Amino acid sequence: MSSTHPVYLVFIGPPGAGKGTQAAMLEKELGLKQVSSGDLFRENLKNQTELGLLAKSYMDQGNLVPDEVTIRMVQDRLQRPDCARGVIFDGFPRTLQQASALDAMLTAQGSKIDLAPVLTVADDALMARLTGRRVCRQCGATYHVLFNPPQADGVCDACGGELYQRSDDSVETVHNRLFVYYKQTAPLIGYYYAHGLAVFIDGGQSIELVKEALLGAIQTAAST
Numbered sequence: 560m561s562s563t564h565p566v567y568l569v570f571i572g573p574p575g576a577g578k579g580t581q582a583a584m585l586e587k588e589l590g591l592k593q594v595s596s597g598d599l600f601r602e603n604l605k606n607q608t609e610l611g612l613l614a615k616s617y618m619d620q621g622n623l624v625p626d627e628v629t630i631r632m633v634q635d636r637l638q639r640p641d642c643a644r645g646v647i648f649d650g651f652p653r654t655l656q657q658a659s660a661l662d663a664m665l666t667a668q669g670s671k672i673d674l675a676p677v678l679t680v681a682d683d684a685l686m687a688r689l690t691g692r693r694v695c696r697q698c699g700a701t702y703h704v705l706f707n708p709p710q711a712d713g714v715c716d717a718c719g720g721e722l723y724q725r726s727d728d729s730v731e732t733v734h735n736r737l738f739v740y741y742k743q744t745a746p747l748i749g750y751y752y753a754h755g756l757a758v759f760i761d762g763g764q765s766i767e768l769v770k771e772a773l774l775g776a777i778q779t780a781a782s783t
C-alpha cells in the first residue's frame with residue numbers, strides 16, 4: 560500500500576476467524592507490521608517475564624488480560640521503528656476501553672484508524688478451526704491439520720520449526736473464549752460501525768478468497 564501517512568487497520572473477529580492468518584499474509588503485501596496482542600503475551604510467557612506470568616492465568620481460562628496491562632504493552636510495541644509505516648492490529652483492541660485507548664494513542668501521534676474489517680465466521684466452523692490449529696514454536700506461523708496443513712507433518716514450512724497445539728485451543732477453553740468474544744469484544748463492531756470504519760468480510764470462505772476480499776476492501780477505503 561503506497562500511502563503518505565502510516566496506515567492502521569484493526570482486524571475484528573472471534574477467535575479462529577482468521578485474523579492472524581490474514582494479517583501475516585497481508586503484512587508483506589501492504590508493507591505494514593502485524594501487531595498481535597496474543598503473540599506479545601505468548602512471547603512474554605516464553606521469556607518468563609512478570610507480564611507473561613500474569614497473563615498466563617487469564618489466557619489459560621480464555622479470559623481477557625486486564626485492560627491496563629494490555630494497553631501499556633501495545634503502546635510500548637507501537638514505539639518500535641518497525642511500526643512507523645503502519646500496523647495491522649490482530650486481537651487488539653478487545654474491549655471498548657482498549658478501543659478508546661488506541662484512538663487516543665493514534666490521535667497523539669496525528670494518526671487514526673483507516674479501516675476495521677470484521678471477519679464473520681459461524682461458531683461451529685470456529686470450533687473446528689481452533690481445535691485443529693497448529694502453531695510454529697519458532698516463528699509463530701499458523702497451520703491447520705485439515706484446512707491448511709504443512710508439507711511435512713508437525714514441521715513448519717517456513718522455518719523447519721516444531722508445530723504445537725496451543726493449550727487454550729481445547730474444546731472447553733474455546734467455549735469460554737467465544738463467550739468472552741460475544742460479551743466483551745463484539746460491541747466493538749458497533750463502535751467502529753458508528754465511526755464509519757467497519758467493513759464486513761465473509762471469513763467462512765477459503766483463505767485465498769478471504770485475502771482477496773480484504774485486499775479489495777482495503778484498496779476501496781484507501782481510494783476514497
Ligand code: ADP
Binds near residue numbers: 580692
Ligand atoms: P485468529 O487469529 O482469528 O484466532 P487464525 O488465523 O489463527 O485465527 O486461524 C485459526 C485456524 O483456522 C488456523 O488453524 C488457520 O490455519 C485456520 N484458518 C484460517 N483461515 C481459514 C479459512 N479461511 N478457512 C479454513 N481455515 C482457516
Ligand code: AMP
Binds near residue numbers: 597618652727736
Ligand atoms: P489470541 O492469540 O488473540 O487468541 O489471544 C490469546 C489470549 O491472550 C486471549 O484469550 C486473552 O487471554 C489474551 N489476549 C490477547 N489479546 C488480548 C487483548 N487485546 N486483551 C485482553 N486479553 C488479550
